[in-house]
Amino acid sequence: MNKDIRKVRNIGISAHIDSGKTTLTERILFYTQRIHAIHDVKGKDGVGATMDSMELEKERGITIASAATYCEWQGHEINIIDTPGHVDFTIEVERSLRVLDGGILVLCSVGGVQSQSITVDQQMKRYKVPSIAFINKCDRSGANPFRVIGQLREKLGHNAVALQIPIGLEADFEGVVDLIAMQAVYFDGDNGETLRIEAIPEAIREEALQRREELIDAATMFSDELTEVVLEEKEVSEELLISALRTGVLAREITPVMVGSAYKNKGVQLLLDAVNNYLPCPDEIENVALDTENDEAPVILTSQNDDPLVALAFKLEDGQYGQLTYIRVYQGRLAKGGTIINVRTGKKVKIGRVVRMHADQMEDIEAIPAGYIGALFGIDCASGDTFVAPGLDLTMTSMFVPEPVISLAVKPVDHKAEINMSKALNRFTKEDPTFKTHVSEETGDTIISGMGELHLEVYIERMKREYSAVVDTGQPRVAYRETITAQAEFDYIHKKQTGGAGQYGRVAGYLEPLADEEFVFESQIVGGAIPTQFIPSCEKGFRRCLAKGPKMEFPVTGVKAVITDGASHAVDSSDKAFQAAARGAFLQAYAKAKAVIQEPIMKVVVESPTEFQGAVMGSLNQRRGMIVGSQDEGVMTVIESQVPLAEMFGYSTVLRSLTQGKAQFTMEFATYRQVPQSVAEEIAKKRSEEKKKVA
Secondary structure, eight states: OOOOGGGEEEEEEEESTTSSHHHHHHHHHHHTTSOSSOOOTTOTTSSOOTTOOSHHHHHHTSOOSOEEEEEEETTEEEEEEEOOOSGGGHHHHHHHHHHOSEEEEEEETTTBSOHHHHHHHHHHHHTTOOEEEEEEOTTSTTOOHHHHHHHHHHHHOOOEEESEEEESOGGGOOEEEETTTTEEEEEESTTSOEEEEEOOOHHHHHHHHHHHHHHHHHHGGGOHHHHHHHHTTOOOOHHHHHHHHHHHHHTTOOEEEEEOBTTTTBSHHHHHHHHHHHSOOGGGSOOEEEEGGGTTEEEEOOOOTTSOOEEEEEEEEEETTEEEEEEEEEESOEETTOEEEETTTOOEEEOOOEEEEETTEEEEESEEOTTOEEEEESOOOOTTOEEEOTTOOEEEOOOOOOOOOEEEEEEESSHHHHHHHHHHHHHHHHHOTTOEEEEOTTTOOEEEEESSHHHHHHHHHHHHHHHOOOEEEOOOEEOOEEEEOSOEEEEEEEEEOOSSSOEEEEEEEEEEEOSSOSEEEEEOOOTTSSOGGGHHHHHHHHHHTSSSOTTTSOOBOSEEEEEEEEEOOTTTOOHHHHHHHHHHHHHHHHTTSOEEEEEEEEEEEEEEEGGGHHHHHHHHHHTTOEEEEEEEETTEEEEEEEEEGGGOTTHHHHHHHHTTTOOEEEEEEEEEEEOOHHHHHHHHHHHHHHHHHHO
C-alpha cells in the first residue's frame, strides 16, 4: 500500500444539492473497477448508490453523511470523499475539506453557480483547497456550459478556463473536444467505458481553435517556457501546457473546467485524468501544525513516513463494531500495534485495528502511511483531535464549527424509548459537532439543536430506525439571543455576614456592546484594588451570567465587561464573594444597557418559473423577508432574500402550492439581527405563557 506519494490524490467532490456529486462518484468507482455495476441515487433498483449507504439516504436520494472510498486510475491512487449538498449537513463538507488536498466542484450546466455552490467555494477558500470544476448534466434541456463558466468568473471570482468544449448539447450531447490534445472524444459501449478518439468535427473546429488560444493565453501566466514557445510561434506540447496549468491550479489562481454528463456516462474518464494531472499530491500542500509548548508557533509538516507521526481524527462513526475514527495521516506512519498520544487529553492510545474504507465496507491493513486517509477502531477521541508520536507536542488547527440555529423538544414515549434515545443522542452529539442536546431546566424536556429542520428531522428518523427510540416532538424553536446596545456602568458591593467569616467584594467598571465576538473580559485594575488572585473570579462571575439573559432568559452575546476599580476585605474576600459581586454588577449594568433580542436571519434562495415570480416575492415579504435581488436564468427566476428563521417553518408546503410544485428553495444561516418591537412583545408573551404552563 505504501506507494510513491506523488501518485496519491486526496480529493473531495462538493456541489449544490442535486448537481450530481453521488452519481459522478458512482461512475468514477465503476470506471476504476471498484464496483462492477452502476446503481442510481434514487435507488430504483432497490440498491441505491454505493456511497449512500444509509437507508435514509437511499430513500430520499440525498447524501447525509460524507463517505470515504479509494480507487486507482492510471497508476495513481485516489482517495475520494463524497460530501452532502444540503447546508444542514455543512459540517460534513467542512470536516472533509479540512483533510483533503484538492477538490472537484461539480456544477449543473442548467442551474449553474447556485447558492450552495457559493458556500462550498467559501469553504474551499477557507482551507485553501485547489480545485477543478466539472460542469455536469450537459444532456439536460437548457444546458449551457459557457454561461456557467461566466458565472464561475463573476459570482465566485475564479479564473475559470475551459479544457473542453461539448460536441452537441441537450439531447444531442455526444462527446467532448479535448482542447489540450485537440481531438474529439466519444464514449461508446453500454456504460461509456470505451473511448473513441476522432478528428474534431468541422462544424466546431473554428470554435475549438479559438478556445484553445484562450486556454494557452491563460496558461502562459504560470510558465515562462510556455510564454517563450508562444512568442516564437512554435507548436505548444501537451506536457508543457499541462505543467503550466498544474502550477496555476496549485497556486489557486486558475480553475480548469471540464464538461460532461455523469448520468449518461460521458466525460468522467477525462475528469479522472484531470485529477491526476492538475490536483496536488500530499507533499505539494503545505500542512501546518502548532507547537503547543512553544507558544503555538507554526511547524510545517513533511509528508515523510520516517518522521514522527502527526495525524488528525476528522470524523467519528459509531457502527455495529464500535467507534470508527476516520483519520488523515499528515506525517509519519500509523501502524497496527503502535502507541500514539491524543494531544487534547494527553492519554496514550494503543492502536488495534487499522482499516481502509470503501463507503460502508472496509478492509484491514497493516498501516496508514503519510498522506493517506484511513480509519481506526476502538479509540476513544473527539472529532478534531490530533494524534502524535510520543515526545511530540504538536496540534493541528481545528475546523470551523457553526452554531446551531434551531431547536426542538423531544420526549420518549416510554421507558425503553428513553434508554434508547439517550444512547442515540450520545452517539449523534459525538459524531456531529453541530448537533447539540441539553435538558431544559424549566420543563425537564430534552432539547435537541441543529442547523435546520431537515437536520433535526433526519436525526429523529435515525433514532427511530437505528435505536427503536420513538419520540414525540414539540414545536421547533428558534435560537434567539440577547445583547446590549449601549454602554452602562456598574459599581456593586456584595456583602454577606454569617457566623464566622462573611463575604465581601466590590466590583466597579462598565459593560459595552461588542461586534463579532461573544464575550470579552478586560481588567484595568491598578494598585491592587482587587487582589490579582480574585480577577479570574470576576471573569467567572460575568461568564456565568451569559447562559441566561436577564431580559428573556436567552443566551447573552456581544458583551465586553471592563473592571476599573473595586475593593476587598482581608478576611471576608474570597473567590465565591467576587463571583457573586461580578454577577450583581452584571445585572446592575444590564438593566441600563438597553438590551435587545436578536434572531437568526437566513439567506433564502428560491428558484421558480418566471410566471410565479410575483407570488414568490409576495410570500417572502409576508414573512418579514427582505428581497436582496432576483435574476432571470432562462425560464427560471432566482430570487435571493433574507428572512427570519422564525417565519420559515412550513415554507416548503406553501411554496409548493404557490408554484404548482415547480419551485425549490435553499436556506442557510446568514446573520443575527435585532427583532422588531412588535415581534419582541410576541416572544415575551409566549415565554410567559410557557412559564405558566410549567408552573
